[in-house]
Amino acid sequence: MTNVRTAAAVLGATSLLAAPLSLVAAPAHADGPEKERSFRVAGADVDFHVEKEDGRFDVDVDVDDAKPGSKWRIVLRHDGKVFHNKVHRADSDGDIDVDKRRADTKGADVFKVTVKKVGGKGKSSTIRMR
Template identity: 30%
Template sequence: MTTTTHRSRTALAPLALVTIGLVGAGTTAASAHSDDDDRVIVTGACSAGADWKLKVKTDDGRLEVEGEIDSNTVGQQWRWAIRHNGSVSDRGSATTTGRSGSFSIERQVVDLAGTDRVVFRAVHDGQTCRGVVNY
């Protein structure tokens, strides 16, 4: 399974300042990519074939968080949650749609002082997807 991380900043600080951690089914590696904004994108494989993506970026003094699941199967019901620094920021359910059999959710959370830990987790019929960004 492959996990990729895309990191970009207008003024690039050392990558060590933004640690990207991934915990999940077989997630083993991460790589970084930089371009022209302050967004972090982390991707990986779920425990049974679906793929996940977690994006975090600043937006008007807050953090914009987007989680996406792509299972290539239309009509699947997934339960999802976003945790921010250990507390549940939001949770819900979503159904995969479109030709790609995917869904995405977008939320804003407070940009706290120091490092913010954002976790996106989604579950469907025993399959688990989980991504973590320390921003």
């Protein structure tokens, strides 16, 4: 009878100790793929990144190496509808960061960014998420 109680106690203690470790070791879960496009416009580097996480999309646009203080119009579209259209000013390092969240819609989600230096030419890129 003592061996059964000892075995039960050891088994119970082991399972209690192992449970928190399994929670810590679990990897983060993302709903879908990440996609990124990079291009240059008016001497600046642009990174356009879309990731599906927790049933929503994280949409990021990073402009790097622009002239500090310069103005840039950034337009974001989701399935053809504009959800961000704003002029941003590059910081003292020449960077602009735009981070937005969008709900998932039926079918393939298509994201498009247009980046244009105010007074200059623009360029666009498209990301299709499935």
